[in-house]
Amino acid sequence: MADYLTGYSLDSTDLLDSLVATERLLIIQDLDGVCMGLVRDPLTRVIERRYIAAAARLAGRFYVLTNGEHIGRRGVNSLIENALVDPSHAREQGLYLPGLAAGxxxxxxRYAEVSHPGVSDAELQFLLEVPAQAETFLRRRLAAAPYxxxxxxxxxxxxxxxxxxRVSPTLNLNVFYQQFKASPSIYCRLQQDVAEFMAALHLQAADRALDASFFTHLAPNSGRDEHGHERLKLADENNAGTTDFQFMLSGAIKEVGLxxxxNHYYFGQTGAYPLGADFNPRQAPHTQAELLKLASDKFDPQFMPRIVGVGxxxxxxxQQGSxxxxxxxxxxxxxxxxQALGELFEQDNKxxxxxxxxxxxxxxxxxxxFLQRRKAEPALxxxxxxxxxxxxxxxxxxxLIFSGGHQQYVEFFCALAERIGNPR
Structure with a gap:
């Protein structure tokens, strides 16, 4: 049966029942747009208190995997603290979101013990200098024509x-998309100008013998080119294209973070790290084939969880022309x-x-x-x-698709945590 005949469902009832009955469950979830709304200014984000409580109840079965960060003025930890009646409860009760940030x-x-495994002092210092350079660049460029x-x-x-x-300084162009929405060609020009600025940062890094340390992550993007670089997605009449230009550490890609x-999930289950206690994304292979080989070699199928990925x-x-x-x-x-791990380990991943x-x-x-019609017309x-x-x-x-956005997903997530009960 074709995959599309059984997938792309809008009804979460069966999946909820199935996950509650799953013995080994691991939810790996993005953050922005998933459990909180997408906003132009990250400082205006809000996360619901009930979601925080649900995540705590799912301890051991839940990790975040985000290109944002835990710490700093725009980090998610501050959102957790702001959502609580008493911010000190976050650390006392382990209410922070466990997992990986900055890709x-x-x-x-859960207690906000943060580390940056595999990152050197020289790399951290270079990253610390990027925001000031970005501000200077934007001020000079936007004061001139055509802006x-x-x-x-x-x-x-x-x-x-x-x-x-701290480790993923970013230029977020959402506010400029709003500023220039009546002149989309100008906004597209800014996207290209910012891409050139990011390229210049890489040349600076190379001058300091850090040429292999960083890459530019574009969100959203149009996949990768023949050199492995992410393709810029120019805006059109329907969407803003690439809005986030993130200067990130090499190896900071979500599939490696998975x-x-x-590795940490297995430690929680067995008391041992299959990939070693110090394993981090900077020493891992990057292709799916290599990652699957590593998983096959190192992870005991007996303890492989059923994984639910949320993004x-x-x-x-x-592409026009080609x-x-x-x-x-x-x-x-x-x-x-x-998806591939589910096939490899014969797990019903979702x-x-x-x-x-x-x-x-x-x-x-x-x-x-349109998707709702598929209930009556399953071959659609x-x-x-x-x-x-x-x-x-x-x-x-x-x-499964939550067409109702993050609000609908939060309802599902909280219902799952309630039915599963207290953390192990």
Whole structure:
């Protein structure tokens, strides 16, 4: 039976019942757009208290895997503290979200014990200098033609756009997409200008013998080119294209982080790290084939959990001229690896997609009405409902779609935690 006949469901009832009955369960979940709304300014994000409590009840069965960060002014830890009546309860009761941030190089437990395994002092110092350079670049560029933004608006926009994350400094162009939405060609020019700025940072790093230390992560993107670099997704009339330009440490990619999290899961189950206590994304292979080989060699099938992957950033579009289908999205890699691990270890892994298009960031949305018709017409192909997200030839197959966005997913997550009960 074709995968699309059984996947792409809008009904979470059966999956909820199935997960409650699963003996070894591991949920690996993105954050922005998944358990909280997508916003133009990360400082305005809000996370629900009930979600925090549910995550704590799922301790041992739940990790986050995000390109954002745990710490700092824009980190998720501050959102946790702001959501609580008494912020000190976060550390006392272990209410922080465990898992990997910055793509995989920032590790945290429930008590906010944070480390950056495999990262050198020289790399940390270079990263510390990036936000100031980004601010200087934006100020100079945006004051000139064709942008010509005057003060005090310029200062306001730059302050929102430069994210001073500790190990993944980022330029977030959402505020500029809003500023130039009446002139999309100007916004596309800014996307290209920022891409050139990121390239210049890599040249600086090379001058300091750090040429292999970093890469630029683009979110959303259009997959990778023949050199392995992520492709810029230019804006069009329907979405903002690439909005986040993240200067990240090499190896900080989510699919590698997935194996790091499994390594820690196995330690919780067996008391031993199959990949070694110091295993980190910077020393791991990067291709799916190599990662699967490593998993096959090191992970005991007896303790392999059923994995549920949750994300909201996938893209698929046809390139003009060549007709080539470009697939990308920062959640694609780790979701595909979860799918492949399920096949390798004969586990019924599940992939959940959250439609985050109702947030402040324009993205392709799901046509829920069309998908709903599939209940009466099960042979109906789902692709028309998922334009810009996935396609008929996409090897990634989504099992469940929350068309109601993060609010609907939070309801599901809390219901799951309630039924599973207290953490082991």
């Amino acid at each position: 995989g190089v920032q590790l945290q437990d 010509e933004i005057d003060e005090p608006l310029l200062s306001t926009l730059v302050s929102s756009a430069v994210l001073d994350n 194996l790091v999290l499994l 909201d950033t996938l893209s698929s579009h046809v 007709g080539e289908v470009l697939r990308g999205g920062s959640d694609r890699g780790f979701l595909q690896l979860i 992939l959940i997609y959250i439609d985050s298009s109702a947030g402040e960031v324009r993205r392709p949305g799901v046509d829920a009405t 192909e789902p692709w028309a409902a998922l334009t810009g997200i996935t396609d008929a030839a996409d090897p990634l197959r989504l099992d």
